Amino acid sequence: MKQVQIKYGGSPAAPRVNEDSFYPNIDDTYTEFTYYGDRLAIHTKQQTLGIKRWTNLPSGRQGMAIYGNKLFRMSAASSSTTHYVYSIGDGGTLTEVGSFTCSTSGHSNALQFAPTVEGSNAYPYLYVSDTDGSCVVLQIAADYSATQVQKITVSTGWQVLIGDDGYIWAVAGGGTSLRFIRYRKVPVSEGSTVALTASDILEEMVVEEKFDSDLYTFQGAKFKFGKAWLPIGTDGAGKKRALFVYDLAERRTLANIDLSQLNVEFEDCDFWDNALIIACYEANTYILRF
Numbered sequence: 289m290k291q292v293q294i295k296y297g298g299s300p301a302a303p304r305v306n307e308d309s310f311y312p313n314i315d316d317t318y319t320e321f322t323y324y325g326d327r328l329a330i331h332t333k334q335q336t337l338g339i340k341r342w343t344n345l346p347s348g349r350q351g352m353a354i355y356g357n358k359l360f361r362m363s364a365a366s367s368s369t370t371h372y373v374y375s376i377g378d379g380g381t382l383t384e385v386g387s388f389t390c391s392t393s394g395h396s397n398a399l400q401f402a403p404t405v406e407g408s409n410a411y412p413y414l415y416v417s418d419t420d421g422s423c424v425v426l427q428i429a430a431d432y433s434a435t436q437v438q439k440i441t442v443s444t445g446w447q448v449l450i451g452d453d454g455y456i457w458a459v460a461g462g463g464t465s466l467r468f469i470r471y472r473k474v475p476v477s478e479g480s481t482v483a484l485t486a487s488d489i490l491e492e493m494v495v496e497e498k499f500d501s502d503l504y505t506f507q508g509a510k511f512k513f514g515k516a517w518l519p520i521g522t523d524g525a526g527k528k529r530a531l532f533v534y535d536l537a538e539r540r541t542l543a544n545i546d547l548s549q550l551n552v553e554f555e556d557c558d559f560w561d562n563a564l565i566i567a568c569y570e571a572n573t574y575i576l577r578f
Contacts, residue, residue, distance in 0.1 A: 339547070342380050342575035345567060346372075351508055352556040352567040353399035355411055358385075359560075360428075361567065362396035362416065371396070373432050376560060380575065386432035392439075394418040398508040398556050400449040406476070413437070413476060415450045417509070421458070423448040425476060438476050442484045445469060451511030456484065459509055459516070466495035468516055468536060493539050503528040508556025508567075515542065519554035519566050529554060531566070531576070550574065 349372075351362045357376045363369035373386040395418045402412040410430040417423040425438035442448050444467075445458025456471040470490045474482050499506075505527070510517045514537045521529030529550055533542040547554075553569035564576040 338577045339574055342565060342573045343382055344571040345374075345382065345573050347569060347571045349567070349569070350555050351396045351399035351416065352558055352565070353401050353414060354558040354560050354565065355401045357560075358411075359558075359565075360399060360414065362399060364395055371434075380560075388428075388432045388434045390426060390434040390436060392416065392424040392426070392436045394420070394422070394424070398447055398449060398510075400451075400510055400558075402450050403452045403454055413450075415448075417447050417449050419446055421445045421448060438474075438478075438480055438482065440474055440482050440484065442469070442471060443486050444489075447506070447509050449509060449511060452513070453511075455490070457511045457516070459506070459518070461495075466497070466499055468493045468495070468534060470536075493534075493536065495534060495541060497541060497544065500528075504530075505553075507554045510557055510559070511536070512559060517557055517564065519557045521547070522553040523551050523570070531557075531564075 345361060349361045350364050353360050354376070359374040359376055359382065360371070361374070362371040370387050370389055372384060373388070374382040375385045376382060396416050397419050398417040400415050400417075402415065405412050409427060411428040414426040414428055414434070415423050416426060421444070422439060422441040424436050425440070426434045427437050428434055440448060440456060442456070442458050445460045447459040449457055451457045451470075454473050456474055458469040458471065460467040460469060469492045471484045472488045472490060474484070503526070504520050505522045507519050507521070514535065516532075516534040516536060518532040518534075520532055521527055527548070529546075529548045529552070531543065531545045531547060533545075534540070535542050550572070552572050555567050555569055557564055557566045559565070566574045566576065568574075
C-alpha cells in the first residue's frame with residue numbers, strides 16, 4: 289500500500305506519542321495517507337489521519353447517514369427505487385436489516401439525521417438533500433418505513449441539510465467560490481412545505497479557494513462538530529478526489545485533503561465510532577481515523 293504524505297496549511301502535527309491513550313482503536317493498517325495540518329480531531333487528540341478500506345456496500349447508491357449502529361443508504365431516484373438499512377457490528381461488519389421506499393421525488397444526494405429524536409419517534413427525522421436547493425424530511429418508523437413530513441426549499445443553495453446544531457445549512461456556488469449559508473431552524477410542525485428566503489439567512493461564509501468545475505465534483509455533505517465535511521470527486525483520470533473540511537465557527541478552511549489516489553466516485557460521508565466513513569458509488573467504502 290502506497291503511503292503519501294500530504295501537507296495542507298497549519299503547522300506539522302505533534303508526534304504520535306502515547307498514541308493508544310489518545311485513540312485506542314487506531315492501528316498500523318491505517319497507512320494509506322498521512323495528513324499534517326490543522327487539527328481535525330472529533331473526540332480525540334489524534335492529528336494524523338489514517339485511511340483504509342472499511343467494508344463493501346452494494347454499488348450504485350447515493351446518500352448515506354448513520355444513527356447509532358444503523359447505516360441508511362438511499363438510491364439515486366428517491367421514489368422509484370428501494371433504499372436500505374444496515375446494522376453495523378463489531379469491527380464495522382454490515383448486515384442488511386431492512387429496506388424502505390418513499391414517495392419523495394428527486395435525487396437522494398446527501399442525508400443527515402436531525403440532532404435529536406422528537407416525541408415517540410423511533411429515529412430522528414432524516415433530511416434528504418437534492419441538488420436543486422431543496423431537501424425533504426422523512427420520518428423513519430421502527431420497521432424502517434419512511435413517510436415524508438416536510439419539504440424545505442431555500443432561496444440560495446445547492447445542497448440543503450440540517451446541521452447537528454439544528455439549523456438548516458446550504459452549500460452554494462462552485463467554480464471560483466463556495467458558500468456556506470446558515471438559515472434559521474425549521475420545526476417539522478411549521479408545515480409540509482417551507483420556503484426559506486433571504487430574510488431567513490442568519491449568516492453566510494465564502495470560501496476563498498477556487499474549485500475548478502472540470503476537476504471538482506461536489507457530492508455529499510455533513511454539518512457536524514462545527515464543521516462542514518464534503519467528500520469531493522468522481523472516478524477517472526484527471527479528476528480531483530478529496531475531503532474538504534471547513535470550520536464553520538472560525539470561518540476558515542481546515543483541510544482540502546487530496547485523495548485522488550482512490551479512483552472512485554465519492555457519494556456521501558458520516559461518522560461512526562469516532563471515525564469518518566466515506567461511501568462511494570462503487571462498492572468501496574473507506575474509514576478515516578483522525
